Amino acid sequence: MITSGSTGLQGIIDEKYDSLAGKGKVLADFVRSRPDKAVFMTTRQLGAAAGGISEATVVRFVRQLGYDSYAGFISALRDLIDREFTLMERRRMTQPIMGREDKELDWLISQDITNIKAMQNQVDPVRIKAVRKILRESPAVFVMGARLSYSSAHYMGWTMGKIRKNVSILNGSDRTTMDQMVFAPTGTCVVVISTSRYPNELIRLGKIARRQKFKQILITDSSSCPLVPFSDHTLVAPQASVPFLGNPTSLISLIHYLLNCLAGDMKEELKTYQEKLEQAYLENDIWFN
Secondary structure, eight states: OTTTTTOOOOHHHHHHHGGOHHHHHHHHHHHHHHHHHHHHHHHHHHHTTTTTTOOHHHHHHHTTTTTHOOOOOOOHHHHHHHHHOOOHHHHHHHHHTTTHHHHHHHHHHHHHHHHHHHHHOOOOOOHHHHHHHHHHHHOOEEEOTHHHHHHHHHHHHHHHHOOOOOOSEEETSSSSSHHHHTTTTTTTTTEEETTTTTOOHHHHHHHHHTTTHHHHHHHHTTTTTTTGGGGEEEOOOOOOOSSSOOOOHHHHHHHHHHHHHHHHHTHHHHHHHHHHHHHHHHHHHOOOO
């Protein structure tokens, strides 16, 4: 259940509730009491579940809330659930599938494919090009994540370290990260990777990066991420469903694409850099042979 005091869609419903007609209030009550069901319903299914309400009334209800389309309403509902649902509530949403060994793998792979395709459809080549330029030209790059997103930040930072120098991986959950941010060189680029449920520690560090006037790139799973206002560029790998334990698949795919494009931009500079790396690997017997 979405409780009072929630933000976004819930705030809109609270504000508009008294002005809704009888059936509009029924729909609002259903959405508030069973958001985990409503988020996966079509207009017809939502109307039927709320007590035989017509599709036209559902569409009118959505517009009264201020959304141009039903898809926009569902997106706002998904964002609200993603921010506020506990682990136990998320588990309940996946319960009908998870636990059935004959269905789990197919279901999870299907979710991953859907998420990657959603990311592919949302990628803006112009913005990707602008981000690549910043990543190439900045004297130093900090790549930062916390909790679930730290694994994606580590992948990005480690891989970028094979493309350019002065790349640091920071753990937003480590308080000493703040020290490094405060004394970072002028012109540093900060890449923040943040996934729901959006840790406060990353938001604090994003504010520090803003005060330091660093270029800030945000890679996230939703345009409603609270770090968006502090960022110069935001790349979104949207989730097509509400994940139970978190799902970094589309984020990793987006990062993989970005880094491959960046490597292509480096040309001869990349060749010289990687030759030095390979020489160091050879001299220090890094790889099994």
